[in-house]
Amino acid sequence: MNPSRCTGLDLVKWLAMITMVADHLRFIWPTADWLFVIGRIAFPLFCLGIAANVARSAAGQVFTAANGRYLGWMLAFSLLSEWPYHALDVGTGTLSIMPTLTLGLLLAWGVHHRTQGMKWVGLAVLLVSLLATDVLMYGWLGVLLPSAFLLALRGGWGTWLVPGFVAVAANLSNRWLRDHPAAPFTLMTLGAALLSARLGVSVLQGRYPMHVWRVGRWGYWFYPLHLVAIKLLAH
Structure with missing residues (x-):
């Protein structure tokens, strides 16, 4: 499967944001x-959005302007989201969700593009993630x-169980x-x-017979800004 920009992808992102809020x-x-x-x-749907975006790119063409912008936005908001996340005093001892998603993007690129360089990047990301x-x-x-999710999209409907059990774990x-x-x-x-x-x-x-409001780059801003809004409303 090679999903193009479609209503389904935007609906996945909207559901992810709604359930996150x-x-x-x-x-x-x-x-x-x-x-x-x-x-x-929420988190599995954000991961599915990443997988769908990666699957849209031609295998082997990782060093593109679009991918550079994609990674740049993910890295930028990995930094920008830390203060709002910790301002909520969640007490988990973890970083915000953005570093996990950014590393997930890099690993998915390694799986999808399969060039020698990206294989090493994928292995390095996996090692960093384990440590x-x-x-x-x-x-x-x-x-x-x-x-x-990327492998599930390639394999058809039945393989949704693989990312499902990874999400549970x-x-x-x-x-x-x-x-x-x-x-x-x-x-x-765990059932959810x-x-x-x-x-x-x-x-x-x-x-779908209709289109929904496209989740564009404003979606990056939504994550830290909604955390700030909740922090203000909680006091």
Whole structure:
């Protein structure tokens, strides 16, 4: 599959942003634990968006102006997002989600383009992710998730289970979930992570009679700015 710019891709990004905001609304309503479950849909959908974007590029053509801009924006907002993220006092001890997604993009490029240089880049990214797994949100498995989606898009509908189970494993970087594997809340959380892959692939590959508002570069700004807004509303 080589998805072109389509309504399905924009819908995936909108769903990712909506579920992310729902998750972060817990900082305004701390007792609304169910928002955490909904929030487990967001990260896999962001990873699917990365995979779809990577799949659109011709294999072997990694050094393009478009890819340079893509990586530049990801790196820039990896830096710009740290202060708003930590300003919420999340207490997780990890970086924001942006470094995980940026490393995931680089690894997906290595998987997709398969040039000798990108293979080494992919191996280096994987090594860094393993060494830095404790400070990366969702750990090294989170870095792996865009590549898992990329392979799923190549293999057809049934392989959504692969990124689904990677998403489940990545969520187990949360200590409370690991320590309470049989708790109903844990099962609901991991179930949402698993099914998010099926939901995302279905939305991406759907056919729609309408177009939705395109999620362009303003989407990069949305992440740190919504964190600032929630911080202000929470006090």
